[in-house]
Amino acid sequence: MALVKLRGPLKERAGGESEHSVNAATVGEALRELERSWPALGGWILDERGRIRRHINVFVNGEQEREGTAVASDDRIDVLPAISGG
Amino acid sequence: MTELLVGTKKGLFVLEGEPGAEYEVKTRAFAGQPVEYAMRDPRSGRVLATVTSAFYGPKVWYADDPSGEWEQADGLALPEGGDEALERIWTIVPGEDDETVYAGGDPGVLFESHDGGLSWELNRALWEHRIRESWEPGGGGLCLHSIVPWPGDPDRLALGLSAVGIWLTEDGGKTWRHGNDGIRPRYLPDDAPADTIQLCIHNLHRAPKRPERLFMQFHGGVYRSDDAGETWTDISAGLPSDFGFPLVVDPADPDSAYVIPLVADMDRVTPDGRVRVYETRDAGATWTPRGQKQCEDEHHCAGISASRIGVTHASLSRS
Numbered sequence: 001m002a003l004v005k006l007r008g009p010l011k012e013r014a015g016g017e018s019e020h021s022v023n024a025a026t027v028g029e030a031l032r033e034l035e036r037s038w039p040a041l042g043g044w045i046l047d048e049r050g051r052i053r054r055h056i057n058v059f060v061n062g063e064q065e066r067e068g069t070a071v072a073s074d075d076r077i078d079v080l081p082a083i084s085g086g
Numbered sequence: 087m088t089e090l091l092v093g094t095k096k097g098l099f100v101l102e103g104e105p106g107a108e109y110e111v112k113t114r115a116f117a118g119q120p121v122e123y124a125m126r127d128p129r130s131g132r133v134l135a136t137v138t139s140a141f142y143g144p145k146v147w148y149a150d151d152p153s154g155e156w157e158q159a160d161g162l163a164l165p166e167g168g169d170e171a172l173e174r175i176w177t178i179v180p181g182e183d184d185e186t187v188y189a190g191g192d193p194g195v196l197f198e199s200h201d202g203g204l205s206w207e208l209n210r211a212l213w214e215h216r217i218r219e220s221w222e223p224g225g226g227g228l229c230l231h232s233i234v235p236w237p238g239d240p241d242r243l244a245l246g247l248s249a250v251g252i253w254l255t256e257d258g259g260k261t262w263r264h265g266n267d268g269i270r271p272r273y274l275p276d277d278a279p280a281d282t283i284q285l286c287i288h289n290l291h292r293a294p295k296r297p298e299r300l301f302m303q304f305h306g307g308v309y310r311s312d313d314a315g316e317t318w319t320d321i322s323a324g325l326p327s328d329f330g331f332p333l334v335v336d337p338a339d340p341d342s343a344y345v346i347p348l349v350a351d352m353d354r355v356t357p358d359g360r361v362r363v364y365e366t367r368d369a370g371a372t373w374t375p376r377g378q379k380q381c382e383d384e385h386h387c388a389g390i391s392a393s394r395i396g397v398t399h400a401s402l403s404r405s
Contacts, residue, residue, distance in 0.1 A: 009142065043163055045142075048165065048170070051171070055141045
């Protein structure tokens with residue numbers, strides 16, 4: 001199972017837990033599964049189109065990736081708000 | 087005691103005070119987040135606020151006490167798997183029955199709540215309107231910013247959208263039709279179709295004491311309708327400019343309305359660098375500037391202040 005790591009408000013809305021194991025083949029599937037498991041998280045990472053919100057960054061093992069990126073069972077997925085501006 | 091809810095790009099500020107005296111900031115909520123709109127529903131006492139987080143998307147929150155815990159309202163989302171996402175909630179307006187509340191947003195969407203704002207559903211008739219594919223956004227997006235109930239009749243509603251005109255329903259939102267006759271958009275060619283809906287509505291209000299009367303600030307033109315939004319008459323003569331955004335009506339007087347003209351769409355500043363409210367007391371036949379320079383005394387002075395993401399208004403002129 002891939003490990004999704006959350007911080008801040010996302011962690012709070014996922015039961016206060018920062019680490020969540022999910023069964024998924026892609027980043028998008030992992031995040032959808034996470035939002036399904038924690039309804040209070042629904043719409044906070046993915047929009048209605050299933051896209052990662054514009055100012056959310058998702059990293060797989062330290063590399064920034066998008067919804068369609070494949071994930072393996074031992075991958076780590078970090079979900080972070082983007083750093084924007086100066 | 088008067089309560090003011092002030093939505094800003096840096097959060098919601100709740101002020102309390104007496105009219106004419108200094109107001110005190112009682113609390114600040116949603117620190118660091120844009121609060122597009124906030125209102126206290128006079129029926130329930132509940133405060134509703136729309137917050138568009140740059141990171142987590144648009145949400146509506148509610149609280150009985152804005153200094154306490156806020157809960158996220160359910161259901162404010164577009165259908166999953168489509169081509170569009172909810173960008174912003176622009177306004178929240180109480181309906182005419184006890185529990186109904188409306189919310190308008192971008193991309194041109196209306197949500198309804200029938201439990202006082204705790205849970206919401208998309209108005210499907212407007213969302214699935216047959217000509218929706220031709221809808222074009224204005225500079226601020228495809229925003230449904232004005233929702234205008236009819237006092238005492240929950241089935242009648244008027245909407246103002248930028249930039250797709252005025253929409254009317256008489257069956258509680260089951261069907262919608264235009265109310266655009268008489269609106270003249272100068273930003274379109276002279277030979278544009280008379281029934282174009284590329285109409286950039288900036289603000290829309292109804293006169294509660296005469297519900298068939300509406301005032302509207304257009305993208306070039308201030309208009310009045312005396313037939314519930316079916317037809318419109320330009321009433322901008324006498325204003326220094328017919329461009330602007332803020333508009334309010336006097337709830338006690340259907341002939342009185344207030345606007346703040348800006349120089350033009352290409353120069354969005356107040357004329358002569360002075361913020362002046364223009365008042366009509368004869369339904370738009372004449373306009374009179376009001377503002378600090380025009381105050382005769384403290385009882386004949388009006389003021390409205392506006393921001394890019396909301397409008398705050400206050401007046402001492404009509405007691």
